[in-house]
Amino acid sequence: MPSSDVGVAGPSRARIEERTLRTDRWWLAPLTTFVVFSAFVVYATWRAFSGAHYYASPYLSPFYSPCLGDCVEGASDFGQPFAWFPFSAALIILIFPLGFRMTCYYYRKAYYRAFWLSPPACGVAEPHLYYSGESRLPLILNNLHRYFWYAAVLVGCVLTFDVVLAFRNADHEWGHMGLGTLLMLVNVIYIWLYTLSCHSCRHAVGGRLRHFSKHPVRYKLWTWVSRLNVKHARYAWVSLFSVALVDLYIYLLATGRIxxxxFF
Known part of the structure; x- marks a missing residue:
C-alpha cells in the first residue's frame, strides 16, 4: 500500500464520490447542536470571567459553587483557601464540571458531529482523510472521564448543600422558600440524574464483577443506573439548560433587575 494511503492509525478513508445518499434533513441535528452548544459556551464564558453578580443571598450561582476564591461576603460556605487567586473564582471550580461534560460519552458524539464533522451524521462522509481515534492530544484526554466523574459527584454534593441553604431568606432565616429555591432544586435533581446516568457510574457500581449473584446490592444499583442511562442524553441537555437558567436568575437578582x- 502506498505511504500516501496510510493514516496515523491505519488505512485512509474509503474514496466515495457522493457525500451522502440521504434525502432527509440530516444536517438539522448537528446544526442545532452547534448553535445551542455555542450559545451556552459564550454565555458560560462571559459569566465565568465576569467575577461578579453571582450571589444574591441566599442563592449562589452553580458556576461559582463552591466559591473558594476572593468571593463576596456570604458566598464562601467553605472558606476562601484560594483568596490569592487573581482571577474570577469560577475559574477555580468550573474545570471539574466542564471536564466531566467535555469528556462525556454523549457530548463527545454531539460535538464530534456538530463541530468537527467527524462524521456530521450517520451515512454522511466527513471531510477528514484520516482517523486516529482518541489516541493523540487533545482527544486522548477524554480517557480521564471516569476521574472527572468522581469530581462531578463532589460538585453535585456541594450543589445539593446550596439547595438546602436556599431554604432561607435574605437574612439567612430558615423556613423560607422562593422561586430561586425551586429553580435550584430542579437544577440539582437534573444534575444528579445526569451524573448518575453516566456510563462511568455504571462501571463504578457494577463493573469488574464476575458474578452479580454474589453482589445483590451492587447489582440492584447497576440495574437502576442502567435504566437512568437510557435517558442520559436528555439529562445532559436539560441539566445544561437548568444550570444556565439558575445562574441567569441569580444574575438578575444580584443586579437588581428583578x-x-x-412563596413563604
Missing part, C-alpha cells in the same frame, strides 16, 4: 418571588 426581585425574588417568595
Amino acid at each position: 426581585e425574588d418571588l417568595r
